[in-house]
Amino acid sequence: MIKVENLWVELNGNLILEDISLEIKKGEIVAIVGPNGGGKTTLIRTILGFIKPTKGRVLIDGKEPKDYIKSGKVGYLPQKSSYERDFPVSALDVVMFGLVEVKISKKEKEKKALEVLRYVGMESFKDKPFGKLSGGQQQRVMIARAIISEPELLILDEPSTGVDVVAQESFYEFIKKLNQEKGITVLMITHDIGAVGSFVHKVVGLNKKLHYFGDFKDFLQKSNVDKLYGSEVKLLIHSPECFTCQYFNVEVKRH
């Protein structure tokens, strides 16, 4: 589905990504992890065609990124902390934006929008000004907007930022379900390696170079993690006895 071949990216003369090659197959859930400034956002923005690589190339479904995007099959959640407070749209408007080029009636668009807003637990905020929502609430609405067009490829830049544990949990459940039922490919950046470990198929460990690309189990070998972050790292994998999970009454299916 996504083929990254010998990719080098420089921004303002600084080398950000060095010789990255990887292949993501259709129907896989892939997590990109790595330290801050490791080039994760740069990698997905290059995959989306927003950044031109200095060397190498990206192919999605055998096509150039911009040609694949024209098929309208991509859902994207950017890494963005906040939006203009006074931008004059409601939460529902924002979600409906995702369907603006889809040729169905306004009624149907609204029905779909309400459905995805329900998934992210934001249905009751549909008529609230988007700019006045909290950071986490905005993030949930943005997630709803990214999935409303039923994409084949979902690219998420830190979807759990600012989102509380309960919402995170149900969001990950939802990603799993989308992946299992519709076979969508998911590429997501996360710092929460523990929480996504149980359901991702592959992990990309990125810090300028590709430090690791393979399945989660092998990634957990301490040497891999320490090498990626450049220091001793303690990983927290939630177990069924996890206090936070119990406290918030989150159903734990891992382990």
Add this chain to the structure above:
Amino acid sequence: MSLSDFFTIPFLVNALVGGVLIAILLSVLSLFVFVKKWSFINIGISHAAFGGLAIGFFLGVNPTITGSLFAILVGVLIGYISKKGQVHEDISIGILLSFSMALGVVVMSFSNNYNSDLFAFLFGNILTITQQDIIMILVFSVISLGFLLYNLERIMYCCFDEELAYISKVNTKFFYYSLITLIAIATVLSIKLVGSVLSSAMIILPAAVSSQLFWKYKSIILASIFISVVVVFTGIVVSFQYNLPSGSTIVIIYSLIFFIVILVKRLFIR
């Protein structure tokens, strides 16, 4: 003189019809200038338009055409520069607008009617609007309003987040430059109404006032249209009655409304 008498004076009727048409168009464009925080692009465009008008006037070509061409050129240039972000946009706009303005004044100084022409371009005179002008404004307004309203969601999506709109298959480049082009032409038309010095006010004030009253973009558009039409109508009637310059009267009334709205909001709504 009563209000009904106004409608028996042909040039006043022309002024009212032309003024109201321009006001409606500027109100809708105002929303996009507001959400994109584009007031600086608009100021650049209005100064460029002035240079273009002067040159057309001097060469004996229809000034609206040369003014529009100049304004579109500068608008697109500013848009391109701010997109690429190589030079700081304030600097390039500053240079472009002083250049066009200076060029306009120099060209104007060759004209026999230097003072009155200059004054009309700087401050506008809606009472000189001709039937032909009105037809031109009408055709342009109908086409652009149709385009803007048909693509309202798409353009709002671009203003909200251009990259996301692009991912959702919206032709973002096309809408970006279309919007700049429409703003440029509308600015040239509004110079007839309020002159180039005040034309940016007419595209900034509508959304600035109505966004104080409403938060949904569709309501902002409707409120802007309503307020602008009332203000322009009142401005023309009052300026004629008391023999005041029409453009300045309109902008003064509009600015007063803005301050009153802000004040009332501060005092009564917390």
